[in-house]
Amino acid sequence: MSSENCNSNDGQPPVIELCHLTRHFGTTCAVDDLSFAVQGGEVFGFIGPNGAGKTTSMRILATLDVPTRGTARVDGFSVVEDPDRVRRRLGFMPDNYGTYDRVNCEEYLDFFARAYGLRGNERRAALRRTMGFTQLDRLAQKPISGLSKGMRQRLCLGRALIHDPSVLILDEPAAGLDPRARIELREMIGELASQGKSLLVSSHILTELAEICDRVAIIEQGRLLAVGSVDEILKGSAGTSDQSSSTNTVRLQMTILGDLAVARRWLAQKKQIDLSEESAVAAGKETGKPDNLLQFEFPDDEMAQSELLAEMIRAGIRVSSFACQQRSLEDVFLSVTKGDVQ
Amino acid sequence: MSETAGIKSNLEPADGPQGPAEIDLRIATDKTAWLDRFGDRASEWLSPIVVKELRQTLKSYQFVWTFFLLLAAVLLWTLIGWTANQPVDYYTEVGPALLIGYFWILGFPLGIVIPFAAYRSLAREFDDGTIQLISISTMRSWQIVLGKLVSSAVQILIYLAILAPCISFTYLLRGISVAQITSGLAVCTVGSFLLASLGLFLAAVARSRFFSIGISILLVIGLTAVYFIWCGSAVGISYWPSFSGNDLAWQILLFGWSGMAVTTSLLLLAATSSLISFASDNGATLPRAMMLVQQTIFLAWCICMMTLTFDVDVLIGVVFILSHYWLIMGFAMVGESAQLSERVMRSLPRSVGMRSLFSLLFPGPGRGLIYSITNLWVSGAILLLIASWSQQLLPVAEPSMGSFSPGTNVLGLNDINRATQGTFVAFLYITLFLSLMYLFMRWVAIKTRWNWGPLASVMFGLTAVALLTTISTVLHYIGRPVRLYDDFSIYAAGNWYWATLETAGLSGNWTGTRGVPLTLLAFFACPPIAFALLLASRELLTRPQSLPQRITLDDQQIAEAKKPPVGETIDDIFNEPRPGDTT
Numbered sequence: 001m002s003s004e005n006c007n008s009n010d011g012q013p014p015v016i017e018l019c020h021l022t023r024h025f026g027t028t029c030a031v032d033d034l035s036f037a038v039q040g041g042e043v044f045g046f047i048g049p050n051g052a053g054k055t056t057s058m059r060i061l062a063t064l065d066v067p068t069r070g071t072a073r074v075d076g077f078s079v080v081e082d083p084d085r086v087r088r089r090l091g092f093m094p095d096n097y098g099t100y101d102r103v104n105c106e107e108y109l110d111f112f113a114r115a116y117g118l119r120g121n122e123r124r125a126a127l128r129r130t131m132g133f134t135q136l137d138r139l140a141q142k143p144i145s146g147l148s149k150g151m152r153q154r155l156c157l158g159r160a161l162i163h164d165p166s167v168l169i170l171d172e173p174a175a176g177l178d179p180r181a182r183i184e185l186r187e188m189i190g191e192l193a194s195q196g197k198s199l200l201v202s203s204h205i206l207t208e209l210a211e212i213c214d215r216v217a218i219i220e221q222g223r224l225l226a227v228g229s230v231d232e233i234l235k236g237s238a239g240t241s242d243q244s245s246s247t248n249t250v251r252l253q254m255t256i257l258g259d260l261a262v263a264r265r266w267l268a269q270k271k272q273i274d275l276s277e278e279s280a281v282a283a284g285k286e287t288g289k290p291d292n293l294l295q296f297e298f299p300d301d302e303m304a305q306s307e308l309l310a311e312m313i314r315a316g317i318r319v320s321s322f323a324c325q326q327r328s329l330e331d332v333f334l335s336v337t338k339g340d341v342q
Numbered sequence: 343m344s345e346t347a348g349i350k351s352n353l354e355p356a357d358g359p360q361g362p363a364e365i366d367l368r369i370a371t372d373k374t375a376w377l378d379r380f381g382d383r384a385s386e387w388l389s390p391i392v393v394k395e396l397r398q399t400l401k402s403y404q405f406v407w408t409f410f411l412l413l414a415a416v417l418l419w420t421l422i423g424w425t426a427n428q429p430v431d432y433y434t435e436v437g438p439a440l441l442i443g444y445f446w447i448l449g450f451p452l453g454i455v456i457p458f459a460a461y462r463s464l465a466r467e468f469d470d471g472t473i474q475l476i477s478i479s480t481m482r483s484w485q486i487v488l489g490k491l492v493s494s495a496v497q498i499l500i501y502l503a504i505l506a507p508c509i510s511f512t513y514l515l516r517g518i519s520v521a522q523i524t525s526g527l528a529v530c531t532v533g534s535f536l537l538a539s540l541g542l543f544l545a546a547v548a549r550s551r552f553f554s555i556g557i558s559i560l561l562v563i564g565l566t567a568v569y570f571i572w573c574g575s576a577v578g579i580s581y582w583p584s585f586s587g588n589d590l591a592w593q594i595l596l597f598g599w600s601g602m603a604v605t606t607s608l609l610l611l612a613a614t615s616s617l618i619s620f621a622s623d624n625g626a627t628l629p630r631a632m633m634l635v636q637q638t639i640f641l642a643w644c645i646c647m648m649t650l651t652f653d654v655d656v657l658i659g660v661v662f663i664l665s666h667y668w669l670i671m672g673f674a675m676v677g678e679s680a681q682l683s684e685r686v687m688r689s690l691p692r693s694v695g696m697r698s699l700f701s702l703l704f705p706g707p708g709r710g711l712i713y714s715i716t717n718l719w720v721s722g723a724i725l726l727l728i729a730s731w732s733q734q735l736l737p738v739a740e741p742s743m744g745s746f747s748p749g750t751n752v753l754g755l756n757d758i759n760r761a762t763q764g765t766f767v768a769f770l771y772i773t774l775f776l777s778l779m780y781l782f783m784r785w786v787a788i789k790t791r792w793n794w795g796p797l798a799s800v801m802f803g804l805t806a807v808a809l810l811t812t813i814s815t816v817l818h819y820i821g822r823p824v825r826l827y828d829d830f831s832i833y834a835a836g837n838w839y840w841a842t843l844e845t846a847g848l849s850g851n852w853t854g855t856r857g858v859p860l861t862l863l864a865f866f867a868c869p870p871i872a873f874a875l876l877l878a879s880r881e882l883l884t885r886p887q888s889l890p891q892r893i894t895l896d897d898q899q900i901a902e903a904k905k906p907p908v909g910e911t912i913d914d915i916f917n918e919p920r921p922g923d924t925t
Binding site: 062063064066076077078080081082083084085087088090092094096098099100101102103107110111112114115116117119120159163 | 481
């Protein structure tokens with residue numbers, strides 16, 4: 001299948017494009033027919049449980065691996081057939097640091113500046129710019145082995161930025177960082193996005209992704225489960241590249257006075273309500289939910305919600321509180337994924 | 343100011359409003375570090391890997407310890423040698439005795455430390471994952487490998503510099519010629535390059551930490567063995583009685599050694615580069631070109647030998663060397679992927695003429711099969727032609743054990759026929775093995791949907807040939823009581839060494855117990871060879887692909903970016919009207 005009809009777009013060619021990307025390792029299918037696109041200047045979140053295929057997809061995009069089937073393009077260039085052109089445009093920060101012994105921060109960045117073909121004043125300017133941006137200029141002469149985890153992460157971000165790429169792929173950049181380092185990293189990502197760079201970021205810290213990402217993709221077992229803006233994902237209107245769901249839902253929370261079992265039975269008769277979802281959500285989160293609290297997914301329609309409340313009251317069910325709660329990205333993640341690993 | 347706002351204020355890009363000059367960096371402002379600045383500018387044209395490796399190596403304990411231990415050993419040996427030879431050094435030649443010690447001392451860092459350090463250097467890149475970070479930069483894989491070797495070369499130079507004054511001192515003690523000293527140093531240095539290249543190659547083969555440990559142990563054992571061989575050779579070099587630089591036999595030996603060591607080193611580097619290159623890269627052309635260079639130098643060396651003196655045993659020996667060489671290289675090449683990447687297809691020569699000349703240097707098992715078979719037979723033909731030529735030109739001498747008399751020919755016409763027969767049979771076997779392996783690897787690739795790669799192909803192939811040779815020999819000896827003779831039989835036809843030697847001794851008798859199995863072999867070998875070559879030749883029909891529009895556009899943009907701004911080109915500057923111009 002050609003890449004043109006793989007990811008629909010508004011005429012602007014995507015900066016990153018995955019089209020039916022598949023990667024097998026023996027009998028294991030790490031990435032299964034994955035398709036999505038990232039537009040220029042966009043911060044794109046990549047979410048999935050461990051072993052979902054995020055790192056494999058990112059490694060393919062970073063020209064470290066090749067797909068079994070499908071194509072991946074960066075700025076219109078195939079990562080398999082034109083890796084040199086992709087590498088000039090792309091900065092990759094893997095989840096492991098990849099640092100050298102007996103080398104200080106300045107020497108480390110200097111080495112990669114040279115490795116990207118920067119020479120003379122251009123190299124020195126790139127060094128100054130990167131060390132200034134990552135605030136490593138004060139630690140220029142410090143050996144890498146003496147850096148804290150947060151500083152190492154900055155150094156690795158600096159390495160990915162040294163040749164001023166237009167596309168950045170960050171694999172778990174916030175993993176293992178303390179809250180302050182995470183905030184700083186988030187600010188840096190925001191700054192890079194404001195410079196017009198496109199970013200593909202994977203993370204387990206979903207609240208952060210929700211704050212910084214324009215769009216998000218959720219994958220599990222190598223398959224794309226949902227893709228769309230954070231709002232679309234939260235409302236449940238996001239779909240995969242092949243199909244989209246049209247059901248916008250919110251979570252309803254109500255406190256029942258009296259017999260909870262009667263209320264459950266009554267609610268179970270309603271078509272729109274799936275109480276098994278309620279137990280799934282509860283099992284996934286330690287909410288400390290009181291015994292007389294019911295929560296379940298319900299259409300995001302105020303008329304339908306008020307109608308439900310009125311019907312419950314007419315049916316003699318005593319409702320002491322009734323609230324509509326927007327879902328968080330974590331909730332969506334837990335409801336969409338099954339937690340299976342390959 | 344809030345915490346977030348404070349962070350934000352620090353995140354202004356360096357070339358923001360304040361400009362890059364405000365960032366305080368040592369290389370930019372520290373006026374006392376003139377040496378650093380000089381080094382920084384001087385290193386501008388060096389490979390990044392060399393700069394990084396030297397920064398790491400010169401700070402490493404391994405280098406510091408080796409450096410000072412070497413200094414101490416040299417000093418100690420000089421003192422011992424000088425005092426032990428007092429007062430005889432005034433009237434006897436004691437240079438060789440001291441030189442041996444210096445060669446032994448030099449052999450340790452050059453033969454063990456540097457090759458092992460080269461191995462560890464690349465192995466650690468794999469262990470730490472840094473090889474991935476380098477490979478996604480714009481550096482080519484051969485630049486990475488060459489950079490590692492050049493940093494080894496710098497270490498070799500440093501260690502040689504330590505010993506240079508002492509080795510020069512031995513010349514003053516008489517009994518040593520300049521040719522001896524330079525030959526010894528050349529052998530040692532070239533050997534160190536070869537071993538360092540081998541270390542890099544093994545690191546690329548090992549990849550995983552598990553294999554890396556096993557190969558580390560084997561490498562240390564192997565290097566130690568090589569070191570002891572070097573110690574023995576150092577005695578030979580220092581005490582070579584007639585050696586004065588004009589000895590023809592020594593010159594040929596030195597040429598052979600240096601040529602083979604340098605080309606093997608280059609071949610190993612090319613193979614290492616190929617192993618660490620990206621999947622769609624052309625990892626075949628460089629190793630194949632190196633094979634061609636190596637074969638050419640080897641043939642040149644053989645021709646040197648043959649034009650001086652000739653013996654049928656030497657020719658058969660050369661045939662065996664060539665057979666083994668192309669057997670291994672051919673097995674490696676038929677294990678390549680049959681799928682040419684689009685970017686390799688773009689780089690195929692455009693014209694039919696160029697394609698027919700250079701297509702065999704491109705990747706693919708079929709091209710590899712044809713390339714190895716062509717090289718094998720062409721080199722054999724050249725050898726036999728030269729042998730025939732030297733047989734006609736050189737005066738015939740009586741063969742004698744260990745004779746090496748320049749300008750003589752111990753081959754008779756009958757010997758040329760025997761050598762031709764032996765060469766034909768040996769090469770027929772190799773062609774058959776390669777063809778069968780090609781067919782097998784294609785079958786395996788189709789069945790398993792997986793390309794097993796050159797290393798697996800070499801392992802499979804060599805194991806199969808060794809098994810065939812062993813089983814065939816065992817069968818022959820099991821059947822011996824029935825046949826009541828020890829001669830070559832149909833059972834021994836699987837042993838290609840024996841078959842080659844038997845044919846070389848046939849003297850034109852192609853009937854009976856010797857000739858019949860070999861005639862049968864030739865008959866049965868032809869169909870699989872023809873089938874394999876037919877399949878393989880389909881790869882030669884591949885046509886080059888045109889560049890995609892996106893790439894053409896990108897090339898144009900790059901060219902535009904490189905152009906100087908309007909008004910600043912050379913033409914603009916020269917054509918700029920000057921005040922006195924009338925037009």
